[in-house]
Amino acid sequence: MIPQSFIQELLTRVDIVDVVGRSVKLKKAGANYQGLCPFHNEKTPSFSVSPTKQFYHCFGCGAHGSSINFLMEHFGMGFVEAVHELARDAGLTVPEDNSREGRDAAQKASQQLALSQWMDRAAAYYRLRLKETPAAIQYLKDRGVSGETAKRFGLGYAPAGWRNLEGVLPDYAAEDAERAGLVIAGDEGRRYDRFRERVMFPIRNPRGQIIGFGGRVMGAGEPKYLNSPEGPLFSKGHELYGLYEAREGIRETGRVLVVEGYMDVVMLHQYGCTYAVATLGTATTAVHITKLLRQADRIVFAFDGDSAGRRAAWRALENALPVLSDTKQLDFLFLPPEHDPDSFVREEGLEAFEALVRDALPLSSFLLKELASRGDITTPEGRARMQAELKPLVLQMPDIALRTQILVDMAGRLGLHTEELASYVGLQLARPAAPSGRSGQGRNFGGAGGHARAGNDYGARQAGRSGASRSDGRWGGAAQGAGFQGAGSHGAHGDASGADPYGRGTHAGGNRSGSGHGGWTREGGAGRPDGGRAGAGDGRWGGAVQGA
Ligand SMILES: [Zn+2]
Numbered sequence: 001m002i003p004q005s006f007i008q009e010l011l012t013r014v015d016i017v018d019v020v021g022r023s024v025k026l027k028k029a030g031a032n033y034q035g036l037c038p039f040h041n042e043k044t045p046s047f048s049v050s051p052t053k054q055f056y057h058c059f060g061c062g063a064h065g066s067s068i069n070f071l072m073e074h075f076g077m078g079f080v081e082a083v084h085e086l087a088r089d090a091g092l093t094v095p096e097d098n099s100r101e102g103r104d105a106a107q108k109a110s111q112q113l114a115l116s117q118w119m120d121r122a123a124a125y126y127r128l129r130l131k132e133t134p135a136a137i138q139y140l141k142d143r144g145v146s147g148e149t150a151k152r153f154g155l156g157y158a159p160a161g162w163r164n165l166e167g168v169l170p171d172y173a174a175e176d177a178e179r180a181g182l183v184i185a186g187d188e189g190r191r192y193d194r195f196r197e198r199v200m201f202p203i204r205n206p207r208g209q210i211i212g213f214g215g216r217v218m219g220a221g222e223p224k225y226l227n228s229p230e231g232p233l234f235s236k237g238h239e240l241y242g243l244y245e246a247r248e249g250i251r252e253t254g255r256v257l258v259v260e261g262y263m264d265v266v267m268l269h270q271y272g273c274t275y276a277v278a279t280l281g282t283a284t285t286a287v288h289i290t291k292l293l294r295q296a297d298r299i300v301f302a303f304d305g306d307s308a309g310r311r312a313a314w315r316a317l318e319n320a321l322p323v324l325s326d327t328k329q330l331d332f333l334f335l336p337p338e339h340d341p342d343s344f345v346r347e348e349g350l351e352a353f354e355a356l357v358r359d360a361l362p363l364s365s366f367l368l369k370e371l372a373s374r375g376d377i378t379t380p381e382g383r384a385r386m387q388a389e390l391k392p393l394v395l396q397m398p399d400i401a402l403r404t405q406i407l408v409d410m411a412g413r414l415g416l417h418t419e420e421l422a423s424y425v426g427l428q429l430a431r432p433a434a435p436s437g438r439s440g441q442g443r444n445f446g447g448a449g450g451h452a453r454a455g456n457d458y459g460a461r462q463a464g465r466s467g468a469s470r471s472d473g474r475w476g477g478a479a480q481g482a483g484f485q486g487a488g489s490h491g492a493h494g495d496a497s498g499a500d501p502y503g504r505g506t507h508a509g510g511n512r513s514g515s516g517h518g519g520w521t522r523e524g525g526a527g528r529p530d531g532g533r534a535g536a537g538d539g540r541w542g543g544a545v546q547g548a
Helices: 004-013 016-021 067-075 079-090 100-131 134-142 147-152 175-179 247-253 262-270 286-295 307-323 341-358 363-373 380-396 401-414 418-425 435-447 449-466 471-484 487-499 505-513 517-524 531-547
Strands: 027-029 032-035 047-050 055-058 156-158 183-185 191-193 198-204 210-217 225-227 255-259 276-278 298-303 329-334
Touching: 004 067, 004 079, 016 032, 016 047, 016 055, 016 067, 067 079, 100 134, 100 156, 100 175, 100 198, 100 210, 134 198, 147 262, 175 183, 210 262, 247 255, 247 286, 255 262, 255 286, 255 341, 262 276, 262 341, 286 298, 286 307, 298 307, 298 341, 307 329, 307 363, 307 380, 329 363, 363 380, 363 401, 380 401, 380 418, 401 418
Parallel strands: 255 276, 255 298, 298 329
Antiparallel strands: 027 032, 032 047, 047 055, 156 198, 183 191, 198 210, 210 225
């Protein structure tokens, strides 16, 4: 039997608006959400979901219940199945029986509830102090934060002094004061407030409960940002700042923007980009990404354009690889070097920022560009290094179509069969059933204009490889074109080097018309039977980037 305590904890950990919202299009109406009832046929919405009561109710047919009831009635699940489904979503393990695990979970849940009440008290105190501290108000005004925004995010101020919370918390000496991360126990039992002289940003979980704080100094002090410590309530690897405030924005746009700072989130929301959240002084983790992908189909990671930003972006990419899926999109946005999202949206406005979001680099493009930037792709050594660095990355990805596509693209750049590259990294690709299927595929590829040019380019590289000394430079140029420029320059380069120095003009023409592809390979001799196939990735990649 599943212990009742676990059911209770589960229902506090999931949000019924999310659970129902995945099947029913919900619109905010006052404190509740409304939509067309999934249990009876109707044209005007009488189905209501209450985030505070965590119930749905239909005024038309009387359907009524919790998240568990919804899964049972809407999807026909059994009770146990519904509990497991929700638990998986919430990252909880269903206890088998009324075991120690079950009791622990119940204890943890009640402790968390108690601690979150301590956090509420502290937050209310900080909000009050902000109103009474002109210097803190002025600081926020100077940063461009409106009063409305400060209220929406519950901003506050922790004043100077060591034990301000003594009269605020139920018991300053209790261990819970430490567990909540509000009080530090120093040497010889001296206790003092963790947050002093800082502007306070409450961190809420997706249900709106305060689980931690970020405190920012107003002047030059260090550290600039101080976060709540890891504890029973707060884990920075799991939580995101602004996720509660961004819920509607994410639901409306289907996307979520991940930035690095509290201030970025606050200002983006103020300017109308209401789907922004921030990591809390840590790289984006797989847990973060899994959490976000449950709510949005597209994640856009925003990073500063400097080298630190690119390193952080790369860490996010590495953490994202194991949880990628073909129906979700992960993109990377790099700001101009002198900007962070906060300064950019203030100076350039929302439209300019939304344009950056729109044009963000797809994960695969970022991956390939970053690898290419690390070595000289025109040398065998550089390409070998790229191949070696690709291997662990590809192996982290689940078996999805994107993984195959990345291998196809990369093989094109490296002058390999896709199958060769796949076998190098230790993967086996599905092969066409009949041997004739392959040559047929090759001819079809040859018919595409972009592909035919890519094939030529590849041929030029091959020719250069076996050519006279002056062909080295040519070859290098062609390889660069094939590698990481746009489709246009790539194609042009391939044609030029193919037609002029090596007398490939005829073949180039033939290829462009789509008929001479195989013929070139045979005549050229230097090329490989799959010259065109390997090149195919180039053309499509270039096109994909341009189109994105
Ligand atoms: Zn109904």
